[in-house]
Amino acid sequence: MPTMPKSLFWTRTDTAGSEHAVLDDRQGFAAQGVALAVDPIPYTCRYRLAVGADGVTSRLEVETEGAGWSRSVRLERAGDGWRVRTGEEGDLDAALRAVGHPPAGLPGTDEPERLAEALDVDLGGSPLFNTLPVRRIGLTRAPADQARQVAVAWVLVPGLAVVPAEQVYTSLGPGRIRFASGNFTADLDVDPDGFVVRYPGLAERVGPR
Template sequence: MPRSLFWSRTDTAGAEHAVLDDGAGFAAHGTQLAVDPIPYTCRYRLVTGSDGATTSLAVEVEGAGWSRSVRLERGADGWRVRTGEQGDLDAALRAVGQPPAGLPGIEDTDRLHAALDVDLGGSALFNSLPIRRLGLAGAASSTEHRITVAWVLVPSLEVVAGEQVYTALGPGRVGFTSDTFRTELEVDGEGLVRHYPGLADRADLG
């Protein structure tokens, strides 16, 4: 049966709702709402293979007077990235004193060659992908797992190759490091994030 998850943002006014279908692989579609750095709505569709590695991610984000989209697909020959843009996100950012955004997508997809997972800015769901793929949710303390992810920044939808480190700290706890940022994630028995300090808390929907 599909499963519905809801997170409240703790870093800004906002929320995320995702519907998951955990069959042979893992599929999810969801919506983010947030007001930082400007108000936006972000919708995504995610598919992974039976090995837990991401096969596709489509993201659309929109605000007042602008919208952007990006689609990532991973095949035997690497990643393909397609983008779309309408309106002027940079003008909307300048109007509230924010710096301009980068262009959507990525210029050199070879930088994503080692990436098996994707990450989406502001989302608590996407950290669950490597946690599940690496079997860290119920594991005892383990060594570090250093991985490359295709990280989609929001709201720009710029795609960058990000290095992340995941470490099992015991049942329900996973250490997470990205550049100089370090935190401890609380996850359920399926590896889905319950609590991401400073970002989001998951509601208990019963």
């Protein structure tokens, strides 16, 4: 695999954890990363992402693992929809129940047709994935107060269930973007390339910028 020219690192502010991504955004967008967190249970998440020159995601592969379990999901664009493949070993739900957390259910989705309108993907707990719709719709160059609604395939972590979600991104002026999904909102600080610098209540970027 070719080397990646960019490296981004975030530390989680909602729990003990971090994320490191290496990426190449010179033609399209390719990234691979590792995220670590202890909530709801300690886990490692590895992902590989491919986005076309038009800004539309073409493939996402995610693997999660913890004590006594591992899971994987692969989303690949196929025609006007998505093909979803999954793998599972061990018993994640038993590990979650042991700490009083609701079970995660099965990875993936039984209804991939519900993802048909999604041009972007979102990986739970990862500030990198907010960059995808921001760059695709050119929001860093948009006038203040311009809002855009997007449909995403949302991958929940650590269980890797995939659900359709509607999100709204609003330009707040240079370096500021409001993210909203359902009743949740957060005002993100982003750099000129659309990468998150600070996501209140989730993560902050550290290291060279």
